[in-house]
Amino acid sequence: MNTAKIKTLMGLSSAGLILAAPMSVWAHADGQSISQDALVSAAQTVSCELENGDITTCTKYVVKYVPDNLVIGPFCPKTTKQKGGIWHWDGDETGLYRIDESFLTMLSEQGYTFFNEDGQVLITDVRTSQPASQNTCLQASFDKSVEMTILLPKVPVKSETVTELGTVAKVGLALDGVPIFADAPSVLDTGHMPALDTCGGHIDPGGWYHWHATSTDINSIFKSDNLDAECAIEQNASAMFAYAFDGFPIYGSKEIDGKKPSDLDECNGHIGTTPDSPKPSYHYHASTTFPNLPTCLTGVVAKNNFTTNAAQGIGAHGGAGPGQGAPGHKGGTPPGFEEAAKKLGITANQLFKVVEKNGGRKLDISAAAKELGISEAALKAALPKPPR
Known part of the structure; x- marks a missing residue:
């Protein structure tokens, strides 16, 4: 038997990457759902509390x-002559780019010089240091001692309202055991670029790897965008x-018959059959x-559903919320937020959460000021200007 065939039987591709095993009976998150290559210990069924107060069971x-x-x-490429990962640029000439000389030169012309x-x-x-210049490409190193504990409801419960997924909000857990988070922090907010690899993932400042995309359906985006990249x-x-x-x-961008799904809701989900369930059930699709991830969740999540023993970053001890611990955020908040918070008499965490909740860079000053109990003028004067 040849090596390629052996690797396929073992669940590996010829490149040595984990492949998802067939899921003929996986109706919900259970002990067989996540790759054994990712687990520190066997999955457990535990009692858990949902954010709506319901007591139920979760798979841990x-x-x-x-x-x-x-x-x-x-x-990050070491020089402008090399090709690195990918980045979704949201400034002038918005789009998905390969991090190479052409892209870095374009950013420099817009005032963001990374070389x-x-x-x-x-x-x-x-993970070990802070940026020493106004614009740097961020690439954290691993901390091999880090473990993450994740709770997923065994029986999903629909929520009365959807949960919007802002910057680096918690999205889910991939079948290969890699956590998934929403959009990475914008260069326009921090001045720094937490580069993603060509499968849409990178290492958190806490020392562990996570996705910012549906990696098993990302090459179709590269193809449609004419991007020289491949996962x-x-x-x-x-x-x-x-x-x-x-x-x-969460499924890829197509139905079981290869067609684009219809009647999707605002979170890119709907009720229908899947390769794993002939009985119609609710599920999300990649965009x-x-x-290419859902932009919101329609169900209720468990309390304390993501924790880690990492010294910093998302889920670290101290309760990092959405956006905290993101690459380039010192202490979990963007540059200048500590000083702004002091002027306003609040914590940097409070300020950042309100800014994220009310639009981020497209901040609704009036709504944010009202929530903080301060004047619009005071908030405008205190907030740091986006770095250029």
């Missing part, structure tokens, strides 16, 4: 800093990619644009 997963055999990178006069890219390991993970636009934190499954 304890996963590693990165699954065994998962090949990651590249992220020196010798063409060396300015790179910072945000080596097996692609299948109809297959299940993950479980959202509310317990509902056809980057980042």
Whole structure:
């Protein structure tokens, strides 16, 4: 038997990457749902409390800093002559780009220079140090001691209102055991670029790897965008990619018959049959644009559904919320928020949460000021200007 066939039987691609196993009976998150290569210990069924106060059962997963055999990178190129990962630029000439000389030159022309006069890219390991210049490419290193504990409801419960997924909000857990988070922090907010690899993931400042995209259906986006990039993970636009934190499954951008799904709700979900369930049930679909993840959740999530023993970053001790611990955010908030918070007599965490809740860079000053109990003028005067 040849090596390629052996790897296929073992659940690995020829590139050494984890492939999702067939899921003929997986109706909900259970002990068989997540790759064994990612688990620190066997999955458990535990009692848990949902955010609406209901007591129910959840499947508890304890996963590693990165699954065994998962090949990651590249992220930041060492020089402008090399090709790194990808980045979704939201400034002038918005779009998904490969991090290369052409893209970095374009950013420099817009006032964001990530390389020196010798063409060396300015790179910072945000797990061990802080950026020393106004614009740096962020690439954290692993902390192999890190473990993450995740709770997913065994029986999903619909919420009365949807939960919007802002910057680096918790989305779900991929079948390969990699956590999934919403859009990475914008360069326009921080001045720094937390580069993603060509499968849409990177390492958190806490030292563990996570996705910012549906990696098993990302090559179709590269193709439609004419982007010179490829994710080596097996692609299948109809297959299940993950479980959202509310317990509902997330599939690729196509139905079981290969057609684009119809009647999707605001969170990109609907009720229908799937490759794993002939009985119609609610599930999400990946979108056809980057980042190709649901933008909101329709179900209720469990309390304390993501924790980690990491010293910093998302889920670290101290209760990092959406947006906290993101690469380039010192202490969980963007540059200048500590000073702004002091002027306003509140914590940086309070200020950041209100800003994120009320539009981020497109901030509704009136709504944010009202929520903080301060004047619009005071808020405008205190907030840091976006770095350029």
